[in-house]
Amino acid sequence: MSKCDQFRELIEAYALGALDAEERAALEAHLASGCQDCAKAVEEARWVVSQLGYLAPEAQPSELLKGRLMQTVRNEARGSQGSQKPRGEIPFWMWAGVAALLLVTLYSVRVTLQLQKDIEIANQRAGEVLQQRRELEAQLQLAKREARIMTDPKSKKFMMPAKDSQMPQLEAMWHPELGICVMGDKMPMPSANHVFQLWLIPKIPGSKPMPMQTFWPDADGKLVRIVENTPEPMWNTKAIAITEEPEGGSLQPTSEPMWVGGVS
């Protein structure tokens, strides 16, 4: 069996992202050496792997998502008219970086092959705690994001008083990169078959409110909701509002805001 044949056996798993570190490093070093046959085989394997997406059960995103996307895209298209600049070629320093990465990869191959046996044993043990770690990581990342939004000096804090004086006041922090964190205690539950929905109110006169997430407070009335990927920047937003909407959310508000907070 030639060296190239050995690598051919790894190509499908490589395209799938299933190779363990040492095998992946070895194959990447081989590809970096310029083997055109293997490079072509990787390209074909990637196409085959992409077809696995059709195994997912059929599902359809909400109209809310399309509305939100189209509003963002229209705003950006208006904002970018006449201001687009062509991107330049890849600078020399980036190619130098690639060359340095290649050298590091080749070195890694040598080191990782020596550690192969130990890694396989460690990987088997890691599999037993995999699921638990994934859950903890997800919780940790959420908590970290929340903590960063709460403590980063770039975050802007604003209150969201309730229209009804019997309702609690909410608090929001908006970080320009991390998103918005809305918090509150003793929140009531929305009425039957309804949810609360968050809205961004753009500054541009005549613009419609932008629909965001729907949510419920937890059983104790506590609310901590993080909105990532806000479609509008903070400077372009006048206020954040919360309304009660039918389950599934609405493209435009169907009720008066219950909480409103001025952003700027």
Add this chain to the structure above:
Amino acid sequence: MSRDAMLVHQLLQRDVDAFEQLYDRHSRIVYALVLRIVQQASTAEEVVQDVFLQLWRNARQYDARRGPFAPWLMTLARNRALDHLRLKSERQRRREDQSEEFLPVMSVPQFEQALDEKRRAEQVRALMGSLNAQQKKAIELAYFEGLSHSEIAAALKEPLGTVKSWIRNGLLRLKEGLRAAT
């Protein structure tokens, strides 16, 4: 030039109608794929939003000479969804190493044709259904959960070599099956 490639080209001129057409043509399969990975509708919508905004803002990342648009977009969506699952874990670093930088490099074999989405889904499901249950499970753990050979072997309590063979042979069989179906 395919219809999708023309629409992506129009995105470079900030054509909102072209974006809407691309969304209508592909959002269902992208959403279904992402939802299968992240298992939560609200998270899936966030990831899908992220994917389509990346398409809108960086349309030049897609190179029509390298292959058709739909597989490229599905690969982008899968990587985004897995990144969302794994965040900053070791496996995410592995994914980043071989995801976006290599995304454009995906050629289509000669047998690729413009099959409609429904027919292609039926073909892929039928071909995967012909594999044995453990083999299919191994491929799904890798594709939808981003697990490595070793992790799959541990999860299924099967020898590492067996898992490697299952995955390779399964994907080769899928490739041959798609070739034979066209």
